[in-house]
Amino acid sequence: MLYYKYLKISEKINGQEKYDFELLHSCLNGYIKFAKFNELNDPTETNFSIDSLEVINNSLKKILKNGCNSKEHDILVKQLRLLNSVFPEKAINIDDSTLHLLLQILRMPDVFDTLNAITNQLFTDFDLSKVLAFWGRNTVKDLYRNVGAFSISQNLGLFTMWDRYANEAKGMAIEYRNLEKVFTGDGSDVLNEVKPINYCKQRNPPVTTNPSDLLYLFFTKLEEWRHEQELRVVKPLAECTKESTKTGSIFLYKIPHSHINRVITGWNVDEENFKSIKEICQAFSIPIVKAHVDGDKVTTVQQ
Numbered sequence: 001m002l003y004y005k006y007l008k009i010s011e012k013i014n015g016q017e018k019y020d021f022e023l024l025h026s027c028l029n030g031y032i033k034f035a036k037f038n039e040l041n042d043p044t045e046t047n048f049s050i051d052s053l054e055v056i057n058n059s060l061k062k063i064l065k066n067g068c069n070s071k072e073h074d075i076l077v078k079q080l081r082l083l084n085s086v087f088p089e090k091a092i093n094i095d096d097s098t099l100h101l102l103l104q105i106l107r108m109p110d111v112f113d114t115l116n117a118i119t120n121q122l123f124t125d126f127d128l129s130k131v132l133a134f135w136g137r138n139t140v141k142d143l144y145r146n147v148g149a150f151s152i153s154q155n156l157g158l159f160t161m162w163d164r165y166a167n168e169a170k171g172m173a174i175e176y177r178n179l180e181k182v183f184t185g186d187g188s189d190v191l192n193e194v195k196p197i198n199y200c201k202q203r204n205p206p207v208t209t210n211p212s213d214l215l216y217l218f219f220t221k222l223e224e225w226r227h228e229q230e231l232r233v234v235k236p237l238a239e240c241t242k243e244s245t246k247t248g249s250i251f252l253y254k255i256p257h258s259h260i261n262r263v264i265t266g267w268n269v270d271e272e273n274f275k276s277i278k279e280i281c282q283a284f285s286i287p288i289v290k291a292h293v294d295g296d297k298v299t300t301v302q303q
Contacts (some may be wrong), residue, residue: 002261003152003176003194003231005032006165010273017170019273021280027174028260028284032253034148034235041164042221082188083139086146086236101264131302134248140217147191148240148251149218150177150233162229162266162291169266169291172277177261183233194233195219199226262287264300 007027011185037046109257153161162169185193198220240251263281265274267290274290281288290299 001178001180002113002155003154003179004156004161004173004264005039005150005176006161006171008165008167008171010167010170017270017273020083021274021276024277024280026252028257028263028280028286030254030257030260032150032255034150034233034237034240034251034253036148036237036251037144040149040151042225044222048160078187078189081186085186085188085191086143086238089236129210139143143217146237147218147234148237150235150253152179152233153229155229156229156291156300157226158229159298162298166266167293169268171266172269172292173264175261175264176259178259179233179255182255182259183235190218191234191236194231197221197225197228197230197232200257201222207210257284260284260286262289265289265290267291 007023009021009023010017012018107283144156155161156173157177162171162173166172180194183192183194186193196219198216200220201223219232222232235253237251241252243250243252263277263286265277265288268288269277278288289302292299
C-alpha cells in the first residue's frame with residue numbers, strides 16, 4: 001500500500017523561499033517525526049470528558065454486575081499491554097489466568113458496595129468512582145504526554161493538504177510503501193500499527209470503565225477533518241530518538257530506506273530549488289516527480 005506524508009520544507013526569508021535541505025536529507029535517510037499530541041493540528045484532540053462521576057459509577061456497576069464478555073476481556077488484556085508498553089517502569093505483569101480470577105472476584109454480588117463500605121471505614125469521604133475518575137484523568141494525561149503520532153494519508157490529490165501542510169504546494173509529499181510491514185502492532189491494538197482515523201460529530205465522548213472506550217483516545221477527530229483522510233501510527237516516545245532543534249525537541253524514528261517509494265514536489269516549487277531537491281533524491285536513488293494541477297485533479301509529471 002502507498003501512503004503520503006505532506007511536508008513543508010521551506011519558509012520565506014527576506015522575500016525569498018528558503019529550503020531546508022537538511023530536513024530533506026533526514027527524511028530520505030528514513031527518519032520520520034512522531035508529534036506529541038499537544039502539537040497536533042486539532043486543538044480538541046486531547047479533550048475527553050472523564051469527569052462524569054455518574055457515568056463512571058454506572059459503567060463500573062454494570063461491569064461488576066455482569067462481568068466482562070470475551071470481547072471486553074480481550075480489550076482489557078490489550079490495554080494492559082498498552083500501559084506496559086508506554087510505562088515499562090510501572091509494568092503490570094499479570095497472566096491471563098490471574099486476570100480471569102480477578103474478574104471473577106469482581107463479579108461477586110454487591111462487591112462494588114462492599115468495597116466502598118470497607119474503604120469508607122478506613123478513609124473519610126471515600127468514593128470509588130471519584131478515585132477512578134482521578135486515576136482516569138491522570139492516566140490519560142500521562143498517556144498523551146508519553147506517546148506521539150505519525151500522520152499520513154493515502155490520497156495524493158488533496159488540494160487542502162498541499163495547501164495546509166506542503167506550504168501552498170511549495171513543499172512536497174513523500175510517498176511511502178508498505179508501512180504496515182514496518183508497524184505491525186504490539187498486541188495492544190493501539191501502538192505501532194497503521195490505523196485510520198474515526199471521524200465523529202462529538203469529539204469528547206465520556207470515557208467510562210468500559211475498556212473499549214480508551215481506543216477512542218488516539219484515533220478520533222471531529223467530522224470537519226474528514227477531508228484529510230488521515231491514517232495514524234501511535235508510538236511510545238521512549239522508542240524514538242529525541243533531537244533538539246531551534247524551536248524545541250522533536251522525536252524521530254528510523255524506518256528502512258526501502259520503504260521510501262518516491263518524492264513528489266509541489267507544483268509551486270521553482271526550477272532552481274527543484275533541481276537541488278532532485279540532486280539530493282538522486283544521491284539516495286529515490287525517484288522524484290513534480291505534482292501538476294490538471295483541471296480539478298492533481299497528477300504527477302516526470303522531470
